[in-house]
Amino acid sequence: MLVDPLAALIEGPSRAALRLALAVPLSGPLGMTGPAALACAMLAAEEANESGGLRGRALELVTVDAGRAPDEVAADMRGLLAAGAVDAVCGFHTSDVHRALKAVTANRTPYVFTPPHEGGRPGQGVVLLGESPREQLAPVTAQLSARRALRRWALVGNDYIWPWAVHAAAVPMLRASGAEVVLDRLVPFGGVDAERLVSEVRRSGTQVVLLSLVGRDLATFNRAFARAGLTDRILRVSGALEENGLLEAGGDDSGELYAVMPWFASEADVDGFAQRYADRWGPTAPALGAYAHGCYQGVRHIAALAAADALNVRSLGTTAPGPTGRRNRAKLARADGLTLTVVH
Missing domain, CATH: 3.40.50.2300 (Response regulator)
Structure with a gap:
């Protein structure tokens, strides 16, 4: 399910799979959130594939380390798009990387950005799942x-x-x-x-x-x-x-x-996500958090668009609900030991 970006470049377009560039930080200041992001994205892709796939295609994830300098991340993404190796982009990263990727994907391929963002106009084909x-x-x-x-x-x-x-x-x-x-x-x-x-x-x-x-x-x-x-x-x-x-x-x-x-693992598990994550990855899984959960939502959103034959830059809105049908909204949580507990 995880495809190395070099392998994707060599293989080029795939008829059997919809390949999603998963741009998450695997290094740098946010690198500690990368393992949970990969685990959540893989869970989302597995659920999409187990439900019958995306109009006859399997969902695969092409990993891109978005923890590097913006120009490096943008150069890698530009190469993948030029080769027709990916069909959409999804992930979380710092806003300077987001700006660089937005310039590369504009009017070209769908791009779902999942974390809190800097505000402003998202651009054609860019969906923002987080909050300003x-x-x-x-x-x-x-x-x-x-x-x-x-x-x-x-x-x-x-x-x-x-x-x-x-x-x-x-x-x-x-x-x-x-x-x-x-x-x-x-x-x-x-x-x-x-x-x-x-x-x-x-x-x-x-x-x-x-x-x-x-x-x-x-x-x-x-x-x-x-x-x-x-x-x-x-x-x-x-x-x-x-x-x-x-x-x-x-x-x-x-x-x-x-x-x-918008989300904390210590909340009541309304949609069963935390339990599904624990069942899939076991007790030694990377700690869940809002960034990783947003990545799950982003992959599921891409899958839903593909299943509806709506995965194109012209049909995308600038904001979107998550899989539960609700848009992410900020919540205030208090740190207590090693958990974050919602207070309103």
């Missing part, structure tokens, strides 16, 4: 600003497109709720000086830190934050924290670390 910064933050900023008079906020993120959009959306929303931004910092990927950042946060007198750091950088910051003894004094909210990131950070028992994502 405003959609993520709207249910949260007013609630937390009103709680215990939490009025002083710090914004800390990586220096690329998605955190820029998060900060741009957060500032007016916080001001409208009566809060102020006392610190605004963006740091390079992989170059986060966590001790220095934590020191700046402490000196700023902030009450809440809105984190748009991702992957390993987010975990590094949270570990330094705990070492500094600030977990009971300053509340943290992240738009990119899910179970893998919490495990990487060593867990959190303070009750003052929150995540804003």
Whole structure:
């Protein structure tokens, strides 16, 4: 079911299979989420194939490491498309990679982008399953600003497109709720000086830190934050924290670390997904999280379009529901040990 990209290039177009380029981070700051993403995508493909396939074709996944530099990922995807080796693109990755892939796939092949995104127009043939910064933050900023008079906020993120959009959306929303931004910092990927950042946060007198750091950088910051003894004094909210990131950070028992994502493994398993995942991969499976679950939804969405003979760039909407028929919506969850529990 998993096809090496070099093999796909050599073989070219396939009549027997619909080949989906699965662009997920297998390296880089988000690389720790890759194993669960592969497991979820494979589960989605297996379910599609077991249900009879896609109009006589099997669904296969061509893996593309989207954890590299945007131009490298785009070059690989351009080669696959030029060779007719893939029929669609799906996955999650940072928004700079997303922009590069959008330019390559525009008006050419369907592209389903599954995680929270930076907002703006998605482009022809691009489907967004996640939320924009405003959609993520709207249910949260007013609630937390009103709680215990939490009025002083710090914004800390990586220096690329998605955190820029998060900060741009957060500032007016916080001001409208009566809060102020006392610190605004963006740091390079992989170059986060966590001790220095934590020191700046402490000196700023902030009450809440809105984190748009991702992957390993987010975990590094949270570990330094705990070492500094600030977990009971300053509340943290992240738009990119899910179970893998919490495990990487060593867990959190303070009750003052929150995540804003659309899905958590600790939720009631309404559609049975977590149980199907556990049944398929067993007790040693990679930890489930929102990124991986979004990847599952993306593959299922591609499969549904193909089964309906609607997998073409002109027929795609810019947003889409998941397999349950509902669009992803952000939820607020609190870290408790090594789980994230929905609080509203």
